[in-house]
Amino acid sequence: MARVNRKLATILATDCVDFSKFMETQEELTLANLTACREIIDPILEEHGGRIFHTAGDSVIAEFGSPVECVHAAIEFQDALTARNTAIEAGPKLEWRVGIHVDDVIIEGDNIYGSGVNIAARLEAQCEPGKVLLSRIVQEQVQKRVNFAVNPAGTRALKNISDNFEVFYITKGTEAGDEKVQPSTTQEVAINGIVDSKNVKHSVIGSKKPRLAVLPFSNDGRDEDSGFLADGIVEDLITEFSMIREFEIVSRQTSFDFRDSEEDSAAFAKVHGLDFIISGGIRSSGKRVRISLELSEVESGKAVWSSKYDRVMEDIFDVQDEIVRTITIALLGEIQISSLQRSKRKATENISSYEFLLRGKEMHHRFEKDANRQALDFFEKAIEADNSNAQAHAWKACTIGQALYRGFMAGDPDEMLEQAKECIAKALDVNENDFECHRMLSAIYLSGHEFKLAEEHGRKAYDMNPNDPRVLSGYGEVLVRVGESEKGLELLEKALELDPVPQGQINSDNRFTDLTLGYFYAGEFEKCIDVGSKVEHQNFKAWLLVNFSKNKLDNFDKNSSDFQKGFEEFNDGDWPSKIERLHIPDDKTRSELTEFAESL
Known part of the structure; x- marks a missing residue:
């Protein structure tokens, strides 16, 4: 039997987080960004004495003669990739995980085999994005030889590896002990070795989100x-x-x-x-x-x-x-x-930011004055519990907008609108890629008659989440107002199809009212009348547009019970203010509606 060639080696395994997901949605940009990342990673590995012996798709495995040089290389390319992500605008910002282990390995030609390679790969799978995870044997070799913080991260059970491993994060620019220490148990980690340490942490301390x-x-x-x-x-x-x-x-x-x-x-x-x-x-x-x-x-x-x-x-x-x-x-x-x-079912002191957010949304969806005030209180508590909860800031803005639109809150409308914008700005500062923030910002700009900005943020929300009925209805409402009736109606009809009774509602009145507006802007007055007549509990928008459309088709009847019921409810002598809240972009249409209402 031929003699097996062995040596002690430091193995580095790295791969790109969510690479497959990005490939599904942005294939060409993802490949271009992957190539750019490899152009950073490969030279740095070589400069520190590393040799790449295996690649597959987005993964790279390399061997080093020195664990110290290996760690330096890992930190250096992670820093370079972080800087690149900050600078680029096009395509997904690719993040990488790194696992490092030292072991006796088998050399066969240009390839390397052995459990050490598998362990490095399993460590990489449990590493947080943008970080470097070490086994204890590596930590012992580098602890006093590098100027980086090396912090315990608990004990891990790795897939298909019989022994449990004590692991460590190594971080540049922090003092030892800054990293949160994971409990040294194997219960809180996934035995399949896939869930990373960030996710493991949630199973111990309780997730803020479901x-x-x-x-x-x-x-x-x-x-x-x-x-x-x-x-x-x-x-x-x-x-x-x-x-x-x-x-x-x-x-x-x-x-x-x-x-x-x-x-x-x-x-x-x-x-x-x-x-x-x-x-x-x-x-x-x-x-x-x-x-x-x-x-x-x-x-x-x-x-x-x-x-x-x-x-x-x-x-x-x-x-x-x-x-x-x-x-x-x-x-x-x-x-x-x-x-x-x-x-x-929880005591207030045990409620997470996310749960305060849910309670606030429940109050918001009631569309009542007292509930609106309670919603604001819950969103404030959500922000106090976690200032980085982007949606808490965004829903606070939405609730202020609701109060403004429905007259729930005394105060200067312009100041309230600015307050709502400030909340959205905070939300976007926390997470500029949250579709909810762009959806709400679109609605706020619509309320302020800033239609171009409303369309811009509506489109961003739609691009991020084209299947959310709230995004479809909000963006559709903006599009029909800015002259894109066909596309707007398509989105409004899809919202009705996917979610006929929105959360917090008891019927489809909101969806039918949105479509009534869409058909009105498209000049399809018969459809406007047909859909508007399906609204069970008449609101001013649907009532006015249906009767205006009937007047356009010469079949308006002032003596009809539907008209009289609405007239008694909505006629407070201030038609212009009511019509102003319909957010009509062009003066001609607004004047026609006002003239019609004042002639009643």
Whole structure:
């Protein structure tokens, strides 16, 4: 038997965070940014004596003769990549994780084998984005030889590795001890080695936001097409939820590793610190497919929501997209409702910023004066608990806007509008990529008749989350006002289709009123009348536009019961002020509506 060539080596493993997700949405830009990152990483590794012996997609594995040089290289390229992300504007800002381990390895040609390579890769998988995670053997070698802070990060169980590993973060520019120390137990870490230390932390201290997992769906029909559809829906749901900042979701790899393990869902939930589990199954017969879905609350062990979706599978991709949109919207509402109920069972001092946010939103959605004041109070508490909660700032702005629009709050309207803008500015400062912030900023600019800015921020919200019904309705309302009636109506109709009864409402009046406005701007007066007549509890906007449209078509009847009922409710002698709040962009239309109202 030939002699095996061995040596002691320091192994560095690194890969790009969320690379697959970015490739799905921005393929060319992501590849260009990956190439640019590699042009930074590769030379730095070589300068410190490293040799790259394996690459696959976005991952890089290199060997070093010195653990000190390896650590210097890792810190140097992480700093360079951070600086690059700050400077670039186009494409996704790619973040990288690094794992480093020292071990005896086998040399075979240009390649290296052995458990040391696997351990470095597993450490990298548990590392926080932008950081460097070391095994204890590396920490012992470099602790007194580098001017960086080396901080304990707990004990980890690594996938397919029998021993537990004590691990350390190494950080430039901080003093030792600055990093939060993880408890040295293996219960709070994922046995599959996928969930990173940031996520592990939540299972110990309690997540500020609901944490969920979408488990792989069962293929009850056992046919290949159903299997593809089931996995595709799960992957798309994970992707959709990963873009929603109100929740945390475990990765696709973590979820699909569960299917191959012998772990039950309760143990899986405990290990990953989950609040909710989404599970389901798919069964097909011919061209018909049925998807069953269940949302379970981990704390109570009970199913809080379930549903079935029947579809004809003419085009598997169209069916997949449509089901994912429908399911996502339904689940969002149910998770928020369940989280809200859980928060109400807690003492106030134990409520997180996110839970204060939920309570504030509940009050906001009542559209009442006292509830508006309570909503502001809850949002203030959410901000006090976590000033980096961008949505708390954004919803505070929205609530001020509601008070302004509905007359709930005394004060100068211009000052209130500026206060709302300041709140949104704070939200964007915390997170400029939060679609909720842009959605609300669009609404605020619309209220101030700054239509160009309203359109700009509405478009940003839509680009970030084109399936959210609130984004669709808000952006659609702006588009019909700025002359893009066709696109605006398309979005308003889609909002009605996806979410006919918005959260906090008891009917579809808001959706029908939005469409009434859309058809009015499009000059489709018959459709305006038809849709506006579906509003159950008449509001001024729908009432005025329906009767104006009837007048345009010469079928306006002053003696009709619908007209008389609205006239008695809305006629306070100040038609111009009411029409001003409809945010009509052009003087001609505003004058025509005012002239019509004053002639009644």
